[in-house]
Amino acid sequence: MRLALLLSACLLCLNAQAAPVDVASLDRGTWPEKLVSPALFDVASRAEILMFAHGLLASEALDDAALKQRLGLKIINLAAIDDLRRQLWQRLLENYTFAQQSCEEDASFCYLVENMDDLREQAGKFEVSDNSFYIGWAAPSRHFHARYLDELLRKAALFPQISSEVARFGDHERNGDELNDRMFLLTFDGGPATVSGNTDWLTDYLRKQKMNATFFVLGSSLQTRVERSSAADVQALYQGQCVGLQGWQYRSHSHWVDWQSSITRSAGLVQNLMPENYVPLFRPPYGQRRADSQGFFQQQGLQVALWDIDSQDEPGKLKADESAQRVLTLMLLWRKGVIVFHDTQDKARVALPMVLQATAQSGLGWQECREAFR
Incomplete structure (x- = not known):
């Protein structure tokens, strides 16, 4: 039994390594403002939250086959992916709530978000106009968050057979x-x-x-x-x-x-x-x-x-x-x-x-x- 479990884990590892996800990074030089105050940190924070939420929402429209293809996996743990998505949405709502407390100082990327439905609605229609001060950041950020989301979803897809930091096993x-x-x-x-x-x-x-x-x-x-x-x-x-x-x-x-x-x-x-x-x-x-x-x-x-x-x-x-x-x-x-x-x-x-x-x-x-x- 132990040998069978070990072989199963090895096969999963090989499957995981067969199509590695590119590591996400974003050139912060595309963001036009320095983070020289708490309010400007919040502006950049709201922008990144909305961009990631936009990609997360879009990923929910993928069926099993499309998700497997996107993640480069033949087998995925959909329950673990769903759990991760719920955790991500909760964290995004909490973070946006904190980030919008400085909207009176700078209203950039400030939208009325009071609950999860509001956040999902704003994420769905989020876009940066061509004449925006932030347009140079938009495409690189969208690319970053798509790759970063894939990193997270891939780890969830392999959990718990291949454990990782994306989910906990208990309160310890x-x-x-x-x-x-x-x-x-x-x-x-x-x-x-x-x-x-x-x-x-x-x-x-x-x-x-x-x-x-x-x-x-x-x-x-x-x-x-x-x-x-x-x-x-x-x-x-x-x-x-x-x-x-x-x-x-x-x-x-x-x-x-x-x-x-x-x-x-x-x-x-x-x-x-x-x-x-x-x-x-x-x-x-x-x-x-x-x-x-x-x-x-x-x-x-x-x-x-x-x-x-x-x-x-x-x-x-x-x-x-x-x-x-x-x-x-x-x-x-x-x-x-x-x-x-x-x-x-x-x-x-x-x-x-x-x-x-x-x-x-x-x-x-x-x-x-x-x-x-x-």
């Missing part, structure tokens, strides 16, 4: 939904990098900015870092930051026989090495974890820490500036959430300062890492 899993409007949590995956590498630069940069983040570390990389420097050096590396777990190796924890040992071994190492930095959070590599793992995590006193703003800064995906612009666009769309970068990648050293500079006057807040997921 958190994804930033509980954050307040305009609040964001910075997280980094896959570290630590080699001595004097990207992790060193990022933690130093964050301290200079008087900020912190949650670094989800791999046990094997952390142990190697200690061996090649010292325990004191590693403690200094993460001074003022939070350190969570990503397992012993960067591999899927959904079909790995030793997944529990991977987590407990890493937890022991981090707790012993950096008890003041340790936070009881597990970030599943690739977002993949077991559907029946809630009991284990509760027994270990751990929560699964997912995300909703993916920088796509891994090798072979977006360039550093494209990664930053993707993050900025998703911050405008979702208005709060958990941002994930990889501190083993050079791209984060370019992308993160770009994001902070672009939003410095937007009235945003950065969640204290120890207060997140409580």
Whole structure:
């Protein structure tokens, strides 16, 4: 039985990889205004919400065959797709409600939206006129949101056989939904990098900015870092930051026989090495974890820490500036959430300062890492 399930999962993985979705990014230079005030952040936010909602509404008109063709899949989980769509609509309504609070200061993209029917109506007829100040943004944004929606729908179509961050298995899993409007949590995956590498630069940069983040570390990389420097050096590396777990190796924890040992071994190492930095959070590599793992995590006193703003800064995906612009666009769309970068990648050293500079006057807040997921 276990072998049959494993083979089934492998086939689904191959199916998922057969027609990968292009990673979405949007050149923020197409938007004609800088985000130099909370009101201008809201204008851009309303625009991105309406554009995404327009694409989401259009996708609901696709029948099963057309949806499979669009996503490049032979088998799809329609129930999971429907669940995701409902969640997306609810989030969009909540976000637009927040974004329209500044309409008296700037009425751009302000429409009467008091309930879900209003939002769906406005999304259906949303368009940017040819003589609009924002016309240069319209087509690139439409393209971005179509590609981004496909990313989300594809993951839902494969859920739960291939788990991901688009859906939760229970209350022990958190994804930033509980954050307040305009609040964001910075997280980094896959570290630590080699001595004097990207992790060193990022933690130093964050301290200079008087900020912190949650670094989800791999046990094997952390142990190697200690061996090649010292325990004191590693403690200094993460001074003022939070350190969570990503397992012993960067591999899927959904079909790995030793997944529990991977987590407990890493937890022991981090707790012993950096008890003041340790936070009881597990970030599943690739977002993949077991559907029946809630009991284990509760027994270990751990929560699964997912995300909703993916920088796509891994090798072979977006360039550093494209990664930053993707993050900025998703911050405008979702208005709060958990941002994930990889501190083993050079791209984060370019992308993160770009994001902070672009939003410095937007009235945003950065969640204290120890207060997140409580």
